Amino acid sequence: ETGVTQSPTHLIKTRGQQVTLRCSSQSGHNTVSWYQQALGQGPQFIFQYYREEENGRGNFPPRFSGLQFPNYSSELNVNALELDDSALYLCASSPPGRASTDTQYFGPGTRLTVL
Amino acid sequence: AQRVTQPEKLLSVFKGAPVELKCNYSYSGSPELFWYVQYSRQRLQLLLRHISRESIKGFTADLNKGETSFHLKKPFAQEEDSAMYYCALAHGSSNTGKLIFGQGTTLQVKP
Numbered sequence: 001e002t003g004v005t006q007s008p009t010h011l012i013k014t015r016g017q018q019v020t021l022r023c024s025s026q027s028g029h030n031t032v033s034w035y036q037q038a039l040g041q042g043p044q045f046i047f048q049y050y051r052e053e054e055n056g057r058g059n060f061p062p063r064f065s066g067l068q069f070p071n072y073s074s075e076l077n078v079n080a081l082e083l084d085d086s087a088l089y090l091c092a093s094s095p096p097g098r099a100s101t102d103t104q105y106f107g108p109g110t111r112l113t114v115l
Numbered sequence: 116a117q118r119v120t121q122p123e124k125l126l127s128v129f130k131g132a133p134v135e136l137k138c139n140y141s142y143s144g145s146p147e148l149f150w151y152v153q154y155s156r157q158r159l160q161l162l163l164r165h166i167s168r169e170s171i172k173g174f175t176a177d178l179n180k181g182e183t184s185f186h187l188k189k190p191f192a193q194e195e196d197s198a199m200y201y202c203a204l205a206h207g208s209s210n211t212g213k214l215i216f217g218q219g220t221t222l223q224v225k226p
Binding site: 003004031033035040041042043044045048056058090092094102103104105106107108109 | 119121158159160161164201203212213214215216217218219
């Protein structure tokens with residue numbers, strides 16, 4: 001069984017640029033959630049995808065968008081990057097079931113630095 | 116507003132000492148509470164959840180709705196318990212598995 005994978009591991013961008021982060025969910029999982037973790041903080045929920053549809057969104061502006069593909073992998077896109085977008089971006093997948101109680105399995109994260 | 120508070124950034128204890136990592140939450144409704152742990156150079160992983168009422172690696176946590184707390188406890192700390200611990204809350208009746216995390220507490224167990 002393959003765990004959650006994310007790519008790239010690290011990324012450096014400049015203000016105003018756009019970035020795409022990728023996540024492959026764990027085998028058998030159909031739900032993917034994305035979190036932003038700033039230095040010294042806990043993860044903050046960005047949004048969740050279930051069966052290719054957005055299924056809940058946190059307090060993030062529309063320039064944060066996502067996709068989920070038929071194989072349940074997912075992308076997080078961020079447009080017009082700002083310095084405050086520098087953070088660790090975590091992807092988590094969970095199996096079919098009751099979303100509020102299911103264990104979320106986290107990937108290793110993508111470290112984004114915006115200069 | 117829904118919020119999870121972990122008042123201690125760092126908790127340092129000696130091996131064999133009892134450990135209590137504090138977690139308080141603010142939520143109107145029936146929350147689901149979790150503890151996630153991140154060991155050095157590893158990914159974030161679930162330690163335990165309140166609905167399971169289980170003990171994992173000697174850790175337990177009891178949901179106290181009156182005090183809105185979900186403190187994590189272990190009677191005798193081990194050096195391998197050193198890690199970052201996050202308390203998290205999910206909407207109990209929601210179909211969205213949105214987790215609200217606290218800021219985390221670093222547990223340092225000294226030999």
